[in-house]
Amino acid sequence: MSYYYQGNNYTTSSSVYWTPGVKILIIANAIVFALQVILYSIESRNSGTWRPFSYFIQYFALDTSKVIPKLWLWQLLSYSFLHSITDIFHLFFNLLTLFFFGHIVEERYGTKRFLAFYLVCAVFAAGVYVSLQFLYPGRSIMLGASGAIMGVLVLAACILPDVTVLFYFIFPMKLRTLIWILVGMDIYMVLIPHGGVAASAHLGGAFFGYLCYLFSGRFHRYYMQWKRKIALEYQKEKEKSSYNMREEIDRILDKIHQNGIQSLTAKEKEFLQNASKKYKSNS
Structure with missing residues (x-):
């Protein structure tokens, strides 16, 4: 044909x-x-x-x-x-x-x-x-x-x-x-x-x-808009999480500077270790 x-x-x-x-x-x-x-x-x-x-x-x-x-x-x-x-x-x-x-x-x-x-x-x-x-x-x-x-x-x-x-x-x-x-x-x-x-x-x-x-054209536009919205929300959440992590790191470092590393709780030490691993993996 x-x-x-x-x-x-x-x-x-x-x-x-x-x-x-x-x-x-x-x-x-x-x-x-x-x-x-x-x-x-x-x-x-x-x-x-x-x-x-x-x-x-x-x-x-x-x-x-x-x-x-x-x-x-x-x-x-x-x-x-x-x-x-x-x-x-x-x-x-x-x-x-x-x-x-x-x-x-x-x-x-x-x-x-x-x-x-x-x-x-x-x-x-x-x-x-x-x-x-x-x-x-x-x-x-x-x-x-x-x-x-x-x-x-x-x-x-x-x-x-x-x-x-x-x-x-x-x-x-x-x-x-x-x-x-x-x-x-x-x-x-x-x-x-x-x-x-x-x-x-x-x-x-x-x-x-x-x-x-x-x-299909209209649906595709809605889908792409939704996809961009999800990506923006994910990026905002990622930035917010990163900001909160930096805030917590600064607080723990101030505590070490004032009272020494022995003043950290087990949870704070674990948080620093995890944060260090995360920064190394992203670098």
């Missing part, structure tokens, strides 16, 4: 896509998928009661009968690194989308914020999926990174809405147009009977991506 600005000379090289955060997520998903395949192979050859693949899915896929009732809350994130081993295209298209569009978000917000966004988006999408179980009662299991990937795709579209993409490598369209098509399909899937509740996770990821675009 390639993209460009219409009417502008804008091109990308393959190295641009392979940003650090994108690389980490793709490798992590690939490793987990390989582990799934290995466990499935072991289980399929084992006729006994040991079922490593089934246990792995049971504990790490998102199971609505366990995540809230049994407080298996890690499933709200772990499910996003699992994929169906019987449908390789599930993993392939998720990682392909991440490869082509993840760098747009990462270059805008930085690697740490991109990774944080991806993980929180996966949890948010899972929360939407679990919440919709009130409308679709019964046990259901979900796995896959599609919710988080949808969030990345929507955020990328908010950043570069007029980028032209080749949908399925054939149909050219604006990225924002593609988003409306995907969101419309997911809404349809959620509303029709037995249409697939997992589509709600896609919508949750899309909604979270849009929220991040609207409020």
Whole structure:
């Protein structure tokens, strides 16, 4: 898949896509998928009661009968690194989308914020999926990174809405147009009977991506202000502590000058020793 600005000379090289955060997520998903395949192979050859693949899915896929009732809350994130081993295209298209569009978000917000966004988006999408179980009662299991990937795709579209993409490598369209098509399909899937509740996770990821675009700048400013405030308060407290220490040292030295060192209490001697060590370590 390639993209460009219409009417502008804008091109990308393959190295641009392979940003650090994108690389980490793709490798992590690939490793987990390989582990799934290995466990499935072991289980399929084992006729006994040991079922490593089934246990792995049971504990790490998102199971609505366990995540809230049994407080298996890690499933709200772990499910996003699992994929169906019987449908390789599930993993392939998720990682392909991440490869082509993840760098747009990462270059805008930085690697740490991109990774944080991806993980929180996966949890948010899972929360939407679990919440919709009130409308679709019964046990259901979900796995896959599609919710988080949808969030990345929507955020990328908010950043570069007029980028032209080749949908399925054939149909050219604006990225924002593609988003409306995907969101419309997911809404349809959620509303029709037995249409697939997992589509709600896609919508949750899309909604979270849009929220991040609207409020991430404001939140980041608040965070930086709070961080500076904490740093200033820490510096003031450090200066106050240093001033109090100097005051106490002066008092003890005056006491030594007037009455001799033998007049010091054990606590005062220990304080001087600790103060001496602290000044030596700071010098």
